[in-house]
Amino acid sequence: MESGDLKIAWARQYMPVLSSIRKRFVEEKPFSGMTIGMALHVEAKTAVLVETLAAGGAEVHITGCNPLSTQDDVATALDTREGIHSYARRGASVEEYYAAIDRVLDARPAITIDDGMDLIFRIHTERRDVLDSVIGGCEETTTGIHRLRAMAQEGALRFPVVAVNDTPMKHFFDNVHGTGESSLASIMITTNILIAGKRFVVAGYGYCGRGLAQKARSLGARVIVTEVDPRRALQAHMDGFEVMTMDDATHLGDIFVTTTGNTSILTERHFPKMKDGAILANAGHFNVEIDVDWLAAHADSTVHRDGVDTYVLDGKAVHVLAEGRLVNLATPKGMGHPVEVMDLSFAVQALSAEFIAKHGRELAPGVHDVPSAIDEGVARLKLDALGLSIDRLTPDQETYMSSWTIGT
Known part of the structure; x- marks a missing residue:
């Protein structure tokens, strides 16, 4: 074959x-x-x-x-x-x-x-x-x-x-478990870096961001969540993650992953403040969350490797995976x-x-x-x-759940 x-x-x-x-x-x-x-x-x-x-x-x-x-x-x-x-x-x-x-x-x-x-x-x-x-x-x-x-x-x-x-x-399986596991797998196989102990910034706490944050924490990362929705931000806080703005997270993060489905999440105001060696990846559908065009236009130098583009700004390297496209699929060994x-x-x-x-x-x-x-x-x-079995509602239970007349 x-x-x-x-x-x-x-x-x-x-x-x-x-x-x-x-x-x-x-x-x-x-x-x-x-x-x-x-x-x-x-x-x-x-x-x-x-x-x-x-x-x-x-x-x-x-x-x-x-x-x-x-x-x-x-x-x-x-x-x-x-x-x-x-x-x-x-x-x-x-x-x-x-x-x-x-x-x-x-x-x-x-x-x-x-x-x-x-x-x-x-x-x-x-x-x-x-x-x-x-x-x-x-x-x-x-x-x-x-x-x-x-x-x-x-x-x-x-x-x-x-x-x-x-x-x-x-939502429960594809977005949470699928995006979480596959994005981390692609990041690790592309970079060969350790997740444990890293400051891992997740942009967006929808189902995809939630799964990614949970999986990264299980690998020992110190996870920061950024959000624009106050309810999701509060949920991330209650789930035990640090919550802050991207401006505040920029100088802390070792790895940044965008999951918002929106545009301009990591931009020109963020890149110069990042640590030397910061890794940037996108788990949203389109390549608009990370402003790769700005990096390409303003980098002192650029090095291209398989699945990694390194942009040097004022002597500091910023590594972008998969050209800012879907990291779980667009890296050379990404399997989705x-x-x-x-x-x-x-x-x-x-x-x-x-x-x-x-x-x-x-x-x-x-x-x-x-x-x-x-x-x-x-x-x-x-x-x-x-090979799993679950319970089924009895007729009495179905009646109870559909009735408004049965009270205390």
Whole structure:
């Protein structure tokens, strides 16, 4: 087997939930006659999702959602599968990146699956000729949902999109455990530095930041959290982390990781105040949280290594990982979220795509929640795969929980 096939086979054996869904898809063919267009991180776990959709009867066209997150051998392996067409390439220029998205859209997909909303953005701007073909879409990540809700609020979103990112199964496992473990793993394997004892600054205390802070503390880091939301800041304080502004944290941190999904988190006012050897990484979707352009324009010198760009400012080195892109995927050895975590998220994704295939024409344009039965069903499939049993409510308990007349 080629390396891409080996990677996909490895991932598949640790994705029992998606395997269970695939068996049903093979029998029922919910996507028969449909084309699905995807812009996701093209790596082994994504490949298992793509194979699952193709097994359900779909013709799948896929490209990347980040120029540095594609594993070329996996993309090549996918392109050999019947009914699957892959256009992703690691290191694509901006022009090549959008050309690949256009190739996906040339297939006129009935369903879109996005991680960051670039497909939907392209459809609503440069490729409005595709609008009439689309029944609906699914969005995988927080940044994409923010963009979609802004579109919907302005009345610009022309078809229904399921917010896969917003389910408990995504938040509790993908965001917390997936982002936390994979980001730290990429930082450690890229730099070979010790986490224990370091001042570890986490920008943002959403689900991703929360997981990263907890995992870093478990490795012995002294964690500082910066926030703009007073409730999340208070939560971080109650969880036992130091809370302060980024301006105050700048001269303390040894490692900085941004998880906000917003722009301009580490900027020109922060870099000159950092320690010599400070390490900067981003765990948000787009490369806008760290102002790498300012560093490149003002550094006395720059040294490029695999996955690390070192900028020297007034004799002090600042190390940026993965060009400020997603650190868990864009470093040379970044593997993304752990397999078992993505089994859950991609199971929700597959079932949400099936929901769109069956009910998309009935839904109004806008952002829609994942039906709770899908989210709960994925959890039950995972429990079954683990051999775990849980209690069920008795009829009396169900009555009690749904009644307003039963009091003290």
